[in-house]
Amino acid sequence: MTTKEKLYEGKAKIIYPTDDERVYLTYYKDSATAFNAQKKGTITDKGKVNCAIASALLTYLEKKGIPTHFIEKVSEREMLVKAVKIIPLEVVIRNIAAGSLCRETGLPEGQILPQPLVEFYLKDDALQDPLLTPDRLALLNIATNEQIKQLQTLAKTINQHLIEFFKSCQITLVDFKLEFGLDHQNNILLADEISPDTCRLWDTQEQDKEKRVMDKDRFRKDLGEVESAYQKVLTRVLNQIEKLENS
Amino acid sequence: MTTKEKLYEGKAKIIYPTDDERVYLTYYKDSATAFNAQKKGTITDKGKVNCAIASALLTYLEKKGIPTHFIEKVSEREMLVKAVKIIPLEVVIRNIAAGSLCRETGLPEGQILPQPLVEFYLKDDALQDPLLTPDRLALLNIATNEQIKQLQTLAKTINQHLIEFFKSCQITLVDFKLEFGLDHQNNILLADEISPDTCRLWDTQEQDKEKRVMDKDRFRKDLGEVESAYQKVLTRVLNQIEKLENS
Ligand SMILES: Nc1ncnc2c1ncn2[C@@H]1O[C@H](COP(=O)(O)OP(=O)(O)O)[C@@H](O)[C@H]1O
Ligand SMILES: Nc1ncnc2c1ncn2[C@@H]1O[C@H](COP(=O)(O)OP(=O)(O)O)[C@@H](O)[C@H]1O
Ligand SMILES: [Mg+2]
Ligand SMILES: [Mg+2]
Incomplete structure (x- = not known):
């Protein structure tokens, strides 16, 4: 591991x-x-x-033509990534109603959305990551209109790839959060991680509303068996990657 | 006053x-x-x-061509209105950043917005009147796309009329909340009230950030002199109406 001073320590990772x-x-x-x-x-x-899952998924997306920050997994807990200036937005893509969408609007959990919903939240812990309407987003001057459109398109494309990938793992991709950044040439790259911390993943074969949960909601809601759920996601993801490589 | 049983008792009015x-x-x-x-x-x-202010402003808007529920002020605290089915949305129009917009986005209070912002909140006390993105609004099936467009247009037009009216009262219209309803023919009517309870009104001549407040923020923030501020708004509104009638 590097001996240099850390640049930033977040809630889940150190840069x-x-x-x-x-x-x-x-x-x-x-x-x-x-x-x-x-x-x-x-x-x-x-x-x-999460390091293993994120490495696998970012590699998968890169192969599908999505520009990502991923370079290489270098140890069990470490990956090299392209340095970017993070756009301070959490881009949330929802296929099925869950979490804050249900809490805030009263929509029933589990309702399949007529089309994927792309939502922007301000990445600002002090403000508690507020949901932004398109007008508020424009007001905050966080990104140009052109960049917002690009983020929306990228988010939807990534969603299609991940839905398909997880489906073949017998996992339903309910919703997930993405972060994007700008590289030294101002290109938008998919950054951060994709993992059970940042996705809602339901075991497709399992009908029970608690048992089906394979993501951080097990921790949020104290459902127990958090570790084994994460482990199960990893196993299925790696198996699927192997299948794809051998096909 | 009517001797009939009330239909509904809200936080500020009885129907x-x-x-x-x-x-x-x-x-x-x-x-x-x-x-x-x-x-x-x-x-x-x-x-x-508020009954007097709302009566004056609804009459003023009706004369400007806005369809409202207002029929007649029949006593100091009572007005007759057309019965409507309230669309459960709070339509908020903002000219200057204040209140929850600042709390949620970090925009500085008092920042003049490049153009009026029309925001929709779900009128649902149990859900704490959440802000709705256009996508969430569409998902909730509260109104048709056509109705939403009409609400937006009406809100902007009403805003222009009220900005002008309050300006001649030496009052700056910072933001305000409207409710709309559907009459028996499904026409959209402006309903509910327009008053210092539902508007942020700043004394245009006053620079002091607390002294200038002429609306419910005096109550929210315990600024004192709530009654006299409301009274001052009433006096200025009635004077302006009289001026207009004599001109
Ligand atoms: N390629 C990258 N370049 C620069 N910063 C990144 C990159 N990928 C992710 N980050 C940032 O690294 C930080 C650490 O991650 P995390 O622990 O999840 O932090 P946080 O608590 O802020 O979410 C995050 O702020 C994330 O935006
Ligand atoms: N013309 C109308 N027809 C039917 N309901 C109305 C009309 N105008 C206003 N209302 C409703 O009357 C109720 C009483 O007002 P208020 O005390 O402000 O209630 P609330 O506490 O629900 O805001 C509100 O729910 C409002 O939407
Ligand atoms: Mg993070
Ligand atoms: Mg009310």
């Missing part, structure tokens, strides 16, 4: 500089937070599991 | 039926609430003041 200023090293921790960090805990080996 | 099923009587109370009714109190004579 280190490398000898190449265009490359960062991301270290995946076991710490878990929920409800804007009001709830804190540890999920044993989460760092390893 | 009574009349002998004509297409007409309701609205009684304006002195009770005041804020923060989704967590804060409760009384503003002496608010009922009288």
Whole structure:
């Protein structure tokens, strides 16, 4: 591991500089937070599991033509990524109503949305990551209209790829959060991670509303068996990747 | 006053039926609430003041060609209105950043918006009147796309009329909330009230950030002199109406 001082320590990862200023090293921790960090805990080996899942999914998306920050997985908990300036937005894509969408609008959990919903939240812990209407987003000057359109298109395309991928893992992709950044040439890259921390994943074969949960909601809602759920996602993802490589 | 049983008692008004099923009587109370009714109190004579202001402004808008529910002011606290089916949306029009827009986005209070912002909130106390993105609004099936467009157009037109009216009262119209309803022929009518309870009004001549406040924020933020601020708005509104009638 690098001996350099960390650049930034977040809730789930630590970012280190490398000898190449265009490359960062991301270290995946076991710490878990929920409800804007009001709830804190540890999920044993989460760092390893999420590093492996995110590496697999980012590689998969890159092969599908999505520009991502992923360079290489270099250890159990570490990946090299292209350094980007993160656009301070959480881009949430929803296929099925769950979480805050249900809490805020009264829509029943599990309702299939007529089309994927792309929502923008301001990535700002102090403001509690508020949902932004398109007008508020434009007012905040976080990104140009052109960039917003690109993010929307990228989000929808990524969603199609991930729905398909997870489907072949017998996993239903309910919703997920993406972060994007700008590289040194101002290209938009998919950054951060894709993992059970950032996706809602339901076991497609399981009907029971608690048992089907394979993501951080197990931690949020104290459903137990958090570690084994994450592990199960990893196993299915890696099996599917292997299948694809051998086909 | 009618002797009939009330149809509905809200936080600020009571709705009574009349002998004509297409007409309701609205009684304006002195009770005041804020923060989704967590804060409760009384503003002496608010009922009288708001009934008079709302009557004046709804009459003014009706003359400008806006379809409203207003029929007639029949006593100090009562007005007759056309019975409508309220569309459960709070349509908020913002000219200057204030209130929840600032709290949620970090925009500085007082920042003049490049253009009026029309926002839709779900009128649902249990859900705490959540802000709706256009996509969420469409998902909830509260109104047709055509109706939403009409609401937006009406809101902007009403805003232009009210900005102009309040300007001649030396009052800056910061933001305000409207409710609309459908009459027996499914026409959209402006309903409910327009008053210092539902508008942010700043004394245009006053620079001091607390002294300039002439609306329910005096109650929300415990700024004192609530009654006299409401009274001042009433006096200026009635003076301006008189001026217009004599010109
Ligand atoms: N390629 C990248 N370049 C720069 N920063 C990144 C990159 N990928 C992710 N980040 C940022 O790294 C930080 C660490 O991740 P995380 O622990 O999830 O933090 P947070 O608590 O802010 O969500 C996040 O702020 C994330 O936006
Ligand atoms: N013309 C109308 N016909 C039917 N209902 C109306 C009309 N105008 C206003 N209302 C409704 O009357 C109710 C009473 O007002 P208010 O005390 O402000 O209630 P609330 O606490 O629900 O805001 C509100 O729900 C409002 O939507
Ligand atoms: Mg994060
Ligand atoms: Mg009301």
